[in-house]
Structures are given as structure tokens and as C-alpha cells.
Amino acid sequence: MAMDSPARELDKVFQEFKGKKPEELLFTYKGVLYPSTVCCSETFQALDTMEVRKDDVFLVVYPKCGSNWVKQILSDLASAVSKNKERVSPSIHLQILEFGPPEKFQKMKNLPSPRVFTAHLHYDNIPKAVFETKAKILVVFRNPKDAAVSYYHFYNKNPGLPTMSSWDEFFQKFMRGEVCWGSYFDHALAWNKHMDEENIKIITYEEMKENLPGGVKQIAEFFGFSLPEETIESIAENATFESMNSKSEETHGKFGSIFFRKGTVGDWKNLFTEGQSQEMDAKFEECLAGTKLGAKLKYDKYCKY
Template sequence: MVVHTSSRKGIWNLRWQHTFPLSTALSVCSAEMFQALENLEARRDDVVLVSYPKCGVNWLIHILSDLILTTIQSKPVSTELPFIECGDPDKYQRMKHIPSPRILAIHLNYDYLPRSIFKNKAKILVLFQNPKDTAVSFFHFHNNVPNVPSYSSWDEFFSEFMNGKVGWGSYFDRAVIWNKHIEDENIMVITYEDLKEDLTASVKQIAEIFGFSPTAEEIQCIAENATFQAVKEKAHETHGVVGSNLFRKGVVGDWKSLFTEAQNQEMDAKFKECLEGTKLGAKLKYDVYCKA
């Protein structure tokens, strides 16, 4: 299994204090984890969240956690980091003891997901954010989080992002593959912009996808407690020292602060080449969110 990384920086061996709620130093995406990944036995009722990095998955995890705790009140809180490619190889054995429904968050592409997810027909929620904001968020993550490889400039990062030489590879290659599976059984795509446009409606949709049955009042309460600002205010408590970087701004259109006109044109051409006229391209509403 291969995860593309920056050609300058090699394989990441990142460590940070992450409280979810366990506060412990974790090795992120080690070779041993990838070798052991197929040992994960997915369940039919797992809540599988897949995203490219910096598309808002930590926000989505918060929403799903609230949904689970609201509708399954006896569900204990797991101390395992929900990202299944992160941690130590013994994690998959420990996960066998986590009561259902478990949240399985994944940054890997379709072809690298554990086969048991498909074999056992777990439902997969795929999260995307428009590519311009994703790139800017990813850049700030690199340059603000301790022990994560940094870039000398936005221009340097943009070049590597467009060439797919960043951690977890090309955004556009990822999008093209998921577009091919957008109508597959048990796969649903949602966008960060959907969450920002109407969080209450998104919470209701997510609940329906995974078979949860909150009342209208519970949906409203979850949405009110899960606004980006509300989650950001608790970020240090829930995610430790990197919390402020995982929940940085939460706005749509931050790309305008960094993109040059030449970069705009380059990404517009890339989007047209890869996603124009596709179902995923339509969901991303590129003309609404990515045109100056």
C-alpha cells in the first residue's frame, strides 16, 4: 500500500498530542499500520467516514459522535483515535472490543480501504471540500502544526499540491476515483459546503444515512451544539494542542487570501479536466465557491 508524500520530505512520522479523549503521543501513518490495516474487520453497522485531508472530517466526527450519543445513550465513549490508519498495529485488536456503532475515519483512497468494509456492506460517507479551500487549509496545517513538515512558501506548496506530491496524494486523482463510485450501494457523498449552508438539514441527512432516528428537537440541538464556532471553542479540550489548527477558520472562500490569478487559472483548468460535467463536480458547486 502506497501513500504519496512530499518528495522532499519522505515518509511522514508525525507525532502530536491528540485527545479524543485519550491524551497520548501517536505515530501517524506508519508502515506497520498500513501492513496491519487489513486486519481490521469492519462491521455492517460501522460509521465509515472517508475524506481527503483538511476537508472538515474532524467536524463531521464531532457531529456523528453527538448523533450516536444522542440516539444510543448507553454507548460508552471510545478512547481510540477514530482514524484507522493512525496509531499502533495492535489498535485493530483493541477495536474488536468497541461496542457498535464504531466511527471509522479514513483519509485513504477507495482502492486502499480495508476490503471488509465492502464485504460486510458498511455504509460509507465520503466528505469533500472545494479544492481551493482544501489546498489553503492543508498549507496552513503544514505550517502551523508542530512536527509536521512545513513549506517555505504558499507557492511551493501549491506546486506540490497540484502535482499530487503532498501527503495522501492528489486531491483530483482522489476525486476522479470517488466520482466513479458515487452511485455505488452504501456510498454517500457530502460536502463541507453542505454543512456550512444548512447544518440542521445536513445532520438530518447524515442520521438517515446511518439509520439513526433522532427527533426533530434532537436534530436541532445537535446542530446548535455543532456549529463550527462551537466546536472550535472546545477544540483544545477535545483535540489538545493541535485543536486550534484542526478547527482554524471554518469559512468558505479563504482561498482568496492566497491564490494568485495564475494559480486560479491553473486550478480552474484542472477542475475542468478532471471533474467538469461529473456528479461529484456538480456537488462541489465549483462555479459558486471557486470563482473569483
């Protein structure tokens, strides 16, 4: 039988999650927490020897900053430029670099170009071959307040992650980097150092929300995908929150409602206390104020009352 559709595969994963005890859901690798239901240390070790093609497409996103959204855009762009119009969406364990068993790297060799890979990984944990081949990497960031709120809801709706007793508990863990994939601010500081490299492009969730066709066009141009304007428009229409949410059960199975919740900017105002807002403001000031990425995030516009 052919490979399961991503939706069916996700449903199987959902069922596996449900049988786990809270203490079985996480493990630590090199000081960072990961969900043990989809990640393992053997796969992290195998990542170091992954074979990379020059035309591979890499999307790196801190959790809940728009990975499913932009992955859809990249998959549609890759399909539009591919000679193979019958591109089959690969298994989620092939799409997401750090997911699945280490044997998956053999299967990756059979995927047609351009291969689209996603990761939530810190810059230091991206396979070295990605940088050596100068493969292009699109990095998406979202303002940290909305990222934290979205991540909180994701923790509590996802059976593969331990439930948080309250928003206050999650906020403190988020600020200390004691969540899966570690600290948002550590990720941001690492990528900020590489913003000017020609094979790296950083785009924000907020600029995509403001002008989705413009964002799709920027992404297409960065990867050298030459496509007519009407194709760009069509891909943008297919990637609105409303469009993706309406098809989420078909594309993501039981995870549909978990991955696609609101897709808005400014939802942080519904959960943050004034004290938490000030604490995040101070952290941003300490870590990112005066940096290129800090300016790109437009913190004063999106994270102040």
C-alpha cells in the first residue's frame, strides 16, 4: 500500500500520544526539551550526517510562529515550479527534520527536488551540510507575546505535550526557556547574527498577515521560483487562515483544530497581565532592542498596549 496521507499519519500519531503518561512526553537532548513522541536522540545524531542538495528548501520556525502556514506556501510554490505536477506530500516525519526515526534520512534521498524541509531547531542544531552547500533557509519569527500565547494553547490542546495548570505557569516556563525547543530569545539572538547572509531570509508572521500576496512573492523570489503573478495570487488565496482552517481536518486530521486556532495578531492582550507584559518588554529590551531582528519584529507596534 502507498504511504499514508499526512492527515492519516497525523491521526495515528494522535492516538499514540493519548496513551502516554505526562512524564513520558518529554526528553532532554543537549539541555533542551523535546517531545519524546516525535523526536529521539538518535535522529538528532543522524541529522549531523544528513545529505543536503543545493536546491533543498529549508523553513526554520520557532514553535507557533507560523510553520504550518508557511510550509503550505512553500509546498505550493515547490509544486508550481516542479516538473512533477503529481508531487505527493511526503510523510510528516520526512518533512520535519527532527521528527521520526533516524532511518528516515535514507528515504529522504528518494524525494523529488525541490525538497521542502521544516524545522523548529536552534541555528546551532541545523545540519552543518545546510550551511556548507549554501542551501537557502527561510526563517519565520512572530512577536514573542503572541508566540507565547499560541504556544500555551498548543501545549494544552495537544495530547503529545504535558498540560499546563495555568497561563501563569506556562508564562514563567516560556520566559525561562523551559518549553520544547527552548528559549524563543535564544533562537532570535542566534538568527539575528546571520540575517545578512545571502542564503538566509527572515520574514515575520505579522508582515505576512499584513500583505500575504506580497509575502508569497518575497518567498518565491528568495528561492528563485519564477512564477506568474496569477500563480502567486492563487497560492496566497489558498494560504489564508480561513482557507487552511476550512480544510484542516482533511490536511491535518485530528490535529487540524490544534494547529489552526485563531491565526490573529494581538491575541496576547487576552491573557497577559500588566506585570507579565512589562516582564516581556524588559526581556525584549535586554535581548533584542537595537538589533536588526528586533527592528524587524516591530515590537512597539505589536507588543505594546
